[in-house]
Amino acid sequence: MPDGYKNFSKTKPMKSEHFNPVRDWWENREEILEGKFYKSKSFTPSELAELNYNLDQCGFPKEExxxxxxxxxxxxxxxxxxxxxxxxxxxxxxxxxxxxxx
Incomplete structure (x- = not known):
């Protein structure tokens, strides 16, 4: 969430500038590891084949x-x-x- 926002609402709507970090990442894609979990990760075609082409590999952190x-x-x-x-x-x-x- 952007600074000053707990959530988005009618009085505090989501703005285009809130997506600037996503746009920046899209232009320069790199893996993002936060704690023990990946926010983004790249996979080779062979790794995806081993995962049965399951693209949901960087979902929400799930602590066991x-x-x-x-x-x-x-x-x-x-x-x-x-x-x-x-x-x-x-x-x-x-x-x-x-x-x-x-």
Whole structure:
């Protein structure tokens, strides 16, 4: 989205200048990697054949959700909770120490 826009509307319509980055890219096409996902990528004809000519290769990013078995999930939760409890206890001890020093 352009700066200053959360979305387009009747009072803030899409303008031709909003497409300038697309036009610039069209004149000088190069691969765009954003994070772990491609916004644009070039493929050779043989690569497209291997993909059964599926041209939808740079779609919306789809992060895989890891689903743990219940036992492993509970173990991870308990470990994370113990770590956070330890940090909270340290902060509270520091606060009590500061209060006692006054």
């Amino acid at each position: 959700e890891e689903i743990l078995n219940p036992f492993e999930l509970i173990q991870n939760y308990q470990a994370e909770r113990a770590t956070l409890n330890h940090k909270i206890d340290n902060v509270l001890a520091d606060i009590l120490q500061l209060l006692e020093d006054k």
